[in-house]
Structure formats: structure tokens, C-alpha cells
Amino acid sequence: MSTDSRKRAPIGVFDSGVGGLTVAREIARQLPNENIVYFGDTARVPYGSKSQNTIIRFSEQIIRFLKTKEVKAIVIACNTASALALDAVHNEFDVPVMGVVIPGARAAVEATQNRRVGVIGTDATVQSGMYTKVIQSMAPDVTVVEKACPLFVPLVEEGFKDHVVTREVIEYYLESMRDSGIDALILGCTHYPLLRSKIREYMGEKIQIVNPAYETAMDLKKLLYEEKMENDGSTREHSRYSFYVSDAAEKFRRFANTVMPFDVPTTNVVNIEEY
Amino acid sequence: MSTDSRKRAPIGVFDSGVGGLTVAREIARQLPNENIVYFGDTARVPYGSKSQNTIIRFSEQIIRFLKTKEVKAIVIACNTASALALDAVHNEFDVPVMGVVIPGARAAVEATQNRRVGVIGTDATVQSGMYTKVIQSMAPDVTVVEKACPLFVPLVEEGFKDHVVTREVIEYYLESMRDSGIDALILGCTHYPLLRSKIREYMGEKIQIVNPAYETAMDLKKLLYEEKMENDGSTREHSRYSFYVSDAAEKFRRFANTVMPFDVPTTNVVNIEEY
Numbered sequence: 001m002s003t004d005s006r007k008r009a010p011i012g013v014f015d016s017g018v019g020g021l022t023v024a025r026e027i028a029r030q031l032p033n034e035n036i037v038y039f040g041d042t043a044r045v046p047y048g049s050k051s052q053n054t055i056i057r058f059s060e061q062i063i064r065f066l067k068t069k070e071v072k073a074i075v076i077a078c079n080t081a082s083a084l085a086l087d088a089v090h091n092e093f094d095v096p097v098m099g100v101v102i103p104g105a106r107a108a109v110e111a112t113q114n115r116r117v118g119v120i121g122t123d124a125t126v127q128s129g130m131y132t133k134v135i136q137s138m139a140p141d142v143t144v145v146e147k148a149c150p151l152f153v154p155l156v157e158e159g160f161k162d163h164v165v166t167r168e169v170i171e172y173y174l175e176s177m178r179d180s181g182i183d184a185l186i187l188g189c190t191h192y193p194l195l196r197s198k199i200r201e202y203m204g205e206k207i208q209i210v211n212p213a214y215e216t217a218m219d220l221k222k223l224l225y226e227e228k229m230e231n232d233g234s235t236r237e238h239s240r241y242s243f244y245v246s247d248a249a250e251k252f253r254r255f256a257n258t259v260m261p262f263d264v265p266t267t268n269v270v271n272i273e274e275y
Numbered sequence: 276m277s278t279d280s281r282k283r284a285p286i287g288v289f290d291s292g293v294g295g296l297t298v299a300r301e302i303a304r305q306l307p308n309e310n311i312v313y314f315g316d317t318a319r320v321p322y323g324s325k326s327q328n329t330i331i332r333f334s335e336q337i338i339r340f341l342k343t344k345e346v347k348a349i350v351i352a353c354n355t356a357s358a359l360a361l362d363a364v365h366n367e368f369d370v371p372v373m374g375v376v377i378p379g380a381r382a383a384v385e386a387t388q389n390r391r392v393g394v395i396g397t398d399a400t401v402q403s404g405m406y407t408k409v410i411q412s413m414a415p416d417v418t419v420v421e422k423a424c425p426l427f428v429p430l431v432e433e434g435f436k437d438h439v440v441t442r443e444v445i446e447y448y449l450e451s452m453r454d455s456g457i458d459a460l461i462l463g464c465t466h467y468p469l470l471r472s473k474i475r476e477y478m479g480e481k482i483q484i485v486n487p488a489y490e491t492a493m494d495l496k497k498l499l500y501e502e503k504m505e506n507d508g509s510t511r512e513h514s515r516y517s518f519y520v521s522d523a524a525e526k527f528r529r530f531a532n533t534v535m536p537f538d539v540p541t542t543n544v545v546n547i548e549e550y
Contacts, residue, residue, distance in 0.1 A: 043325060043329045044319045045324075049320075049432075050522050051523045054318045150432075151435070154429040157324075157425075158425050160426070163447070165443050168439065169440055172438070247328075247329040273548040
């Protein structure tokens, strides 16, 4: 690929479903000249209860699909796949791949004053202990408290965001976290920012809530600059965003229109098992 | 296949995950001479939020896998796949395939006195309207009230069965059902029998709770008898049950040991996408 066509190549972003749209939105905001190809694995969602081997296989299929779209870099916009598959796929493909765990961990290390950080995420993410490993490799003096909150995703997806039940589930999961003395809490799942105000209300104003999406977009910006792959926008008319899913395109499209700051006119279905 | 080896051939039973074990248990109870091959699609669970095309494709792959085990009949022990895929796969394979919806519907028609039946299930099952279609083809005078309860599955899987939150979610979903005047309620998802006592407590003693598993085992018995495929047990030592999953075999095996009335020593992982 020529340097110019490489600059114009899109960023690949993928997630198990719709959650990663919050990361794609942040990339669109911070890097307005870049084109994005988004893939949501809606046929096999959720990833948070599945094994590492399966999540690696799914991630490899998706990366092979995104490579057919000539992407210049790939962002795993899913905490579970970032925690369990990034190490495996990182050197397997001839395209840079980054996740959300390292940027999220760095943001928390910068945010904590008392050197106690909390992490909430899916079963698979928490069982991997990846946030703890990454944080302690950056700052060995930081204590990390991890807690899986597997009901948060279905509560968000079923529209229980403002129901009293959600407040009770938050208390059930986070009571020990609140008492643990942390002063920074990583939302280690892309669905959780949608519960941010409820979590903040329960945890209190003194705890800094860290959403890895912003830091991830900033890391991507740095990568593109260092690799001289930034799209300077000189030849573009306007940025192009395309959306692919493995199932239920219309449902995804409706959700995407509530998250993205522009109209999402179409979503395409891909048989991802063929990749 | 000779008549004798056909009689000794196993029954294939499949589900999106662990829920169908309640159906396999009923088959083992009612047909103690039969061998069973169970497949749980744990890599792609749940099915209840996915599209019909995807559920048909998944079901076809699983039936092709079960056919490699020389099964003589297949039971779709998943309400969602029964509702959305049975019609499509029914005549596609040279092995009889049955689901849980028709037996469950028949049991409810027999149970109702006031000709008002309720059905609870996943989004996909309820949106298909299949229970209503089947019940009204059997008994046009019966009114059917369907209601999706998508949070029940994650609540069961996350161990919230006895938590106060579950009582509140039951009330949220079933208040209108309780006020609708039904006198029979189909548990149209294989996870729901695990909430049976809580649902009964909320709905009251006057409402008959229908679990399609028993009726399904009875329909299978009738099919085997009519097709002269019953295993009379004359050549067997003891019945054999084997368990296959698409992911997380050890987690499945532990759960299976809490459901099945015998020891489940091993579970095998299959890459189902290759079928």
C-alpha cells in the first residue's frame, strides 16, 4: 500500500456487540479525519462468560474479516477480548492491534492518589486478572481490587437502567468495593458507562470513575502519529463509518443511532464463522 | 443401519447451553433404556436475543454434528430453537426432529379450565408467536397471553435465584400476566423451571405451572414406539450418556452434575462452526 492510501485506510474497531460503540464514538470525536469500520459480533454475544480459547478464536476471525477491509490499525473495543486475546493476536497479524485494558489501566494509575484502584468487569475479564497485572507492571505500589458484575450487561440491554432493581444489584456487587478504600474505579466493560451516574451515586463523589474509551482514542492517535499513518484529511470529502455485525443488523442499527453523534443509515451482516 | 443397531442408537438432545439438561433429565427418567448424546452450544449462548436466520444456521450445524453420532432421533431441548428453527430443519434431515413447543402447548391446553393460557419465554420465542400459533391450532377457543422475561436467564445463571431482586423482577414482568385471568402458565424457557417456586409464589396456587419437559419426553416415547425404534435394553449393560459443548466444558460439567441424577465424569468440546 502506498503511504497515501495507507493514511486513508480505515481504523478497524470491534466488540462482542454494541458496547464498543462508546469507544468508536470517542475515536470519531478525537480523530475526526479517520474512517472507521466497526464490527459487532452480535451472533455470539456476550463474550464475558466464555473461555479464553473461544474468545481468541472469535477475535482471530474478526481480525481476518477487518483485514479484508484494508484497515491500517485495529482497536479491540471490548474489555473481555482485550484482556484474554490481545496477547495472542498482537504479533499474529501484520497490522497493529491495540486493546482498551492498557489505556484504562494507565488512566487509573494517573487518577489514584491513595494507590488503591478498583476494577469492575465481566467474569472472564476479572478471572483473567489482566487489569491487576497491567496496573502493577506500571505501578507496583498500587493495590487493585477486582470485582465481576455479570448482571450489569443484561440490565443495561433490557432497559433496567433506571429501575430500582439496578440500584440493588449495584449495592450487591459494589458494597465491598465501596468499603475497600479505593479512590479510582475502572469501568472495565464497555456497557458500564451507561450505568455511570448510578454507580457514581452509589460509590460517592470522592471516587474517580475511569472510562478507558477516551484514553484508548488518545493511544490510537499517538500510534497513528508515530507510524505516520494519520489521515490528514487532505483528500477526504468526509469521514466514512461503516458498520458490520454477525446478526440482527436492524436492531444494531437502531441502537447505534442512539449512541453515535451522526446518522447510521445501514448495517451489514457478515457470516463471521467463514473467516 | 440394522433394526437392532437402530434401536441401540442414541437420542440426540441439544440446547443453547445448560438449560436443556432439565429436558435430558426427564428423558432419562421416562426412557431409562435409551442412550443420550447431549450438545450445549455454550460458545454462542444465549439464543433468546438472536435472529431466526442465525438460530436456524446454529441448529443445522448442531444437527449435522449429532448425526455423526448416529442418533436415531433428535430433541431440540430449547424453546427458542424449537420456536424458530423446527419448521426449517424438520424435513431437511433424514432423522426425526422434535421440539418442546408442541408438547408444552398440548399440556397447557389440557391443563386450562377457563381457556386462558399464559406463556413466558425469551424475546425471540415470544416475538415468534409460535406458542400462540400452536395452541390456537389445537384449541381455537383458547386465548394466549405471551410475555418475554429476558432477565430470568441471567438471574438464574448468576445465582440470584433467592435474592430479593429476583422477586422484584418477577413482579415487574408478571404483574400484567397475573391480572390477565390465565389459569395455566407455560414455562417457555428451559431455565425457568429453576425459578418455579418463586413464580408459583407470585402467581398464586390457582395457576397451573406447565413445564414442557415431561410432555416432551412422553412424545419422544410415543415416536420411538411408533417407529419401532425403542431400545428394549436387551443388549445393553447400562445406558450411556455423553455430553458435548462448544465451550467451557469444565463449567458445564460442574453444572450438569447438579442437574443430572448420576455422575457426569467428562464433557467434550466440539468446534461446532466446522459442521
